[in-house]
Amino acid sequence: MEERLISKAVISRLPVYLRYLGELKDEGVEKISSKELSDLMHVTASQIRQDLNNFGGFGQQGYGYNVSNLYNEIGRILGLDRRYNMILIGAGNLGSALSGYQSFENRGFSFKAIFDSNHKLVGDSIRNIPIMDINVMPAFLENxxxxxxxxxxxxxxxxxxVDTLVKCGIKAIWNFSHVDLDVPEDVVVENVHLSESLMRLSYNINERVKEGAE
Amino acid sequence: MEERLISKAVISRLPVYLRYLGELKDEGVEKISSKELSDLMHVTASQIRQDLNNFGGFGQQGYGYNVSNLYNEIGRILGLDRRYNMILIGAGNLGSALSGYQSFENRGFSFKAIFDSNHKLVGDSIRNIPIMDINVMPAFLENxxxxxxxxxxxxxxxxxxVDTLVKCGIKAIWNFSHVDLDVPEDVVVENVHLSESLMRLSYNINERVKEGAE
Incomplete structure (x- = not known):
């Protein structure tokens, strides 16, 4: 199957398809037409057909999509057919929130250790995940x-x-720090820059105000 | 100034420009060429010139950009020349993390109250922001x-x-819940769907693995 020339925009929509299909599956729905899926997701049916055609098109004319098959196939494309071991650096409020999401674990993403430089936290645990001294991180990553x-x-x-992580061979980073990381080409980084998200909101608030004033 | 036909991609890059320009400003840098800015940001100089030309182009041939002017101008475009009063719904770990970011406050985004349905938390406060019963939220919003x-x-x-918020006249929502909100057209929503971000990472990990295997 040709999966290599998929645009970033399509990739970004796959988790959304997965979420809606997961809900349909939980409700016991077995098949769905692109029209029904488009009503649910508030996107056009043609967009859905185009997106899914990137992956060979799972629909059958006059039948629609098999919910469970499509769900599994999109999960496979997203790499959710395997498990991921994760470490968390930072046991503050954000770290605690992230380590507590049961849905990550359910999807196959497991936190194995938390590292912090605050000696008051080291030795403690969050939801059974041990908090260790940041200095032992290289040894932990070796083992x-x-x-x-x-x-x-x-x-x-x-x-x-991050320099230490890269030296220890880490190839994927989920970055909540408000900085662009400088990593070798073979390391993938996914950024969550919260303040940039908040600024997009303030931009849109002001655009809306301007529209209203016209 | 024509600001209305700006693409979403450009808008998404404005906070990044702002971050780099803010750092330059803090370091006392007064002017910068698009070439220098492009080296710093790892994007092409032509991309930078194109992006900033959307807003009238602040550079002068042979001089470059005045860091402080450009910083202020981008801030204004992003709506950062005013203050925003915010409420937080949910006093859990994620809410605690969000209410604790000093950088939001510094940018003009102030939390005025936190609402939760957990009676054990009501009456408490997080960094001097009072936690109130979710049932008094409509009265609070009225006043x-x-x-x-x-x-x-x-x-x-x-x-x-969210239904209650919309009925109470809220026009902007920063949504961390893993659901697409159904709101009237005049309400702006900015979503932070963390598990979708994590799936983009797992997708890219597997793409990287496939490339490596070729």
Whole structure:
């Protein structure tokens, strides 16, 4: 199957399809037409057909999509047919929130350890995940196969921690620190820059105000 | 100045420009060429010139950009030349993390109250922001001018809370619940769907693995 020339926009919509299909599956729905799916998702049916055609098109003329098959296939494309071991760097409020999402675990993303430089937290645990001293992180990474490092520390600390992670062979980083990470080409980074999201909101608030004033 | 036909991609890059320009300003840098800015940001100089030309182009041939002017101008475009009153719904770990970011306050985004349905938390406060019973939210909104509601509660609760918010006249929602909100056209929503971000990462991990295997 040709999956290599898929646009970023289509990739970004796959998790949304997965979410809606998961809900349909939970409700016991077995098949759905692109028209029904489009009503549910508030996108056009032609957009849905185009998106799914990127992956060979799972629909059958006059039948629609088999919900369970499509759900599994999109999950496979997103890499959800395997498990990921993760470490979390930063045991603050954000880190605690991230380590507590049962839905990540359910999807196959498991936190194996949390690292922090605050000695008051080291030795403690969050939902049975041990909090360890940041200094033992290299040794931990040598002895455990970790797929993803999650960065939830202030940006001043993030750069040197990421250097260490890269040296220890980490190939994927989920970055919540408000800094663009400088990593080798074979390391994938997914950024969640919250303040940039908030600024998009303030931009849109003001655009809306301007429209209203016209 | 013509600001109306700006693409979403350009808008998404404005906070990034603002971040880099803010750092330059803090370092005392007064002017910068698009070439220098492009080296710093790892994007092409032509991309930078194109992006900024959308807003009239602030550069002068042979001089470059005045860092402080450009910073202020982009801030204004993003709506950061005013203040925003916010309420937070959900006093859990994620809510605590969000209410604790000093950088939001510094940018003009102030939390005025936190609402939760957990009676054990009501009456408490997080960084001097009072936690109130979710039932008094409508009365609070009647008596206070709130610009943005931040949703940090599970999706099962989010839908009915958002209905209440919309009825109370809220026009902007920063949504961390894993659900697409159904709101009237004049309400702007900015979603932060963390699990979708994590799936984009797992997609890219697997693409990387496939490339490596070729």
């Amino acid at each position: 455990n196969k970790i797929d993803i490092a999650v960065i939830a520390i202030p940006k001043t600390a993030a750069v040197s921690v | 206070n001018k709130i610009d943005i509601a931040v949703i940090a509660i599970p999706k099962t609760a989010a839908v009915s809370v």
